[in-house]
Amino acid sequence: MDFTGKTAIVTGGSRGIGRAVCLELAQGGANIVLCYAGNDSAAMKTAADCEAIGVKAIALRCDVSDSVQVGALVEAAVERFGRVDILVNNAGITRDNLVMRMSEEDFDAVIAANLKGTFLCMKAVSRLMLKQRYGRIVNLSSVVGLRGNAGQVNYAASKAGVIGMTKSMAKELASRGITVNAVAPGFIETDMTAAMTDAARTAAQSSIPMGRLGKAEDVAKAVVFLASDSAAYITGQVLAADGGMAM
Numbered sequence: 001m002d003f004t005g006k007t008a009i010v011t012g013g014s015r016g017i018g019r020a021v022c023l024e025l026a027q028g029g030a031n032i033v034l035c036y037a038g039n040d041s042a043a044m045k046t047a048a049d050c051e052a053i054g055v056k057a058i059a060l061r062c063d064v065s066d067s068v069q070v071g072a073l074v075e076a077a078v079e080r081f082g083r084v085d086i087l088v089n090n091a092g093i094t095r096d097n098l099v100m101r102m103s104e105e106d107f108d109a110v111i112a113a114n115l116k117g118t119f120l121c122m123k124a125v126s127r128l129m130l131k132q133r134y135g136r137i138v139n140l141s142s143v144v145g146l147r148g149n150a151g152q153v154n155y156a157a158s159k160a161g162v163i164g165m166t167k168s169m170a171k172e173l174a175s176r177g178i179t180v181n182a183v184a185p186g187f188i189e190t191d192m193t194a195a196m197t198d199a200a201r202t203a204a205q206s207s208i209p210m211g212r213l214g215k216a217e218d219v220a221k222a223v224v225f226l227a228s229d230s231a232a233y234i235t236g237q238v239l240a241a242d243g244g245m246a247m
Contacts, residue, residue, distance in 0.1 A: 001228040003030035007081040008227070009073070010034045011064050011121060012091030014043035016190035017140065020220035021088050026050040026057065028224065030086065033077040035062035037091070056081070064091045064117030067124075074124040083132060086227045087125045089118040089139045092158075099153045107154045114158035115165075122169055126178070135178035136227040139166050140219075143186040143242045159184075163238055170236030179235040181226045186242025188214040209244030 008025045012018040013034025022032050023046070032050045036043040036059060043059040050057035058080060062073045077084050092114045095106035118139055129135030144152055145159025163182055170180040187193055187204045193213065196204065205213060222241040225231055240246045 001028040003028035006085040007031045008086035010088045017216045018090040019046045020216035024220040024224045026053045026055045032057040065112040070120045086136045110154040115161045133177045137180040138226045139182045141182045141184040167236045182238045184240045185219045186245040
C-alpha cells in the first residue's frame with residue numbers, strides 16, 4: 001500500500017488498534033496525526049515510532065466528543081501537512097454493565113465518545129475532502145454492533161450507530177471520490193480485552209471459529225486496505241475482522 005505524500009488522522013492512536021493503524025500507515029509512507037485522550041507517554045512513543053519509519057508524525061490530545069477540540073485537531077493537521085487524505089475513527093470507550101445496573105451517565109459517556117465522536121470527526125474532515133475531491137474515511141465499529149452482547153447495551157448501540165452513519169455518509173460523499181467504510185473487529189488482544197476474566201476470555205475464544213483472539217495488526221491491515229487506492233471502488237461496507245464470529 002503506497003500512501004506517500006498522504007496525511008492520515010487516527011483517533012485513539014496511542015495504543016492498541018490505533019497504534020497498529022498508525023504504524024501500518026506509516027509503513028506505507030503516510031504522515032500521521034494521532035489524537036489521544038490522555039496517555040502522553042504512549043502517544044509520544046507511537047509518534048516517535050512512526051517517525052523512525054521515515055515519515056512525519058504529531059500527537060495531539062483531543063476529546064473527540066468536543067466539537068471545538070475536533071475542529072482544532074483538523075486545523076492543526078492542515079497547518080502542519082496542508083491536507084487530510086485519510087481519517088480513521090478508532091477512539092472509543094466501554095462502560096459495561098447489565099442494563100438494569102447501567103447508569104445514565106455511563107450510557108451517555110459511551111455514546112458521546114464512540115458515536116458522537118465519529119460524527120464530529122467525519123463532519124470536520126468532510127469539507128476538506130470535498131474540496132480535494134478525494135478522501136478515505138474508515139470507522140471502527142465492532143462485532144458487538146452486529147450481534148449485540150449482554151452487558152454492553154451502550155457499546156452495542158454506539159457501534160451499531162457507527163455502521164448506520166458509515167452507510168449514510170458513504171452515500172453523501174461518494175460522488176466526490178470519497179469512500180466511507182467500517183471495520184468491525186471481534187475480540188482483539190488490547191487493553192480492553194486484557195481486563196476480561198479468565199472465564200469470559202475462554203467463552204469468547206470458544207465463540208471464534210478460528211479459535212483465537214485477534215491481534216491489533218489483524219485489524220490494522222483491514223483498515224489500511226480500505227484506506228488505500230486498492231479499495232477505491234468500495235464504499236458503505238462493513239468488513240468484519242473477527243475470525244469468523246459474525247458469520
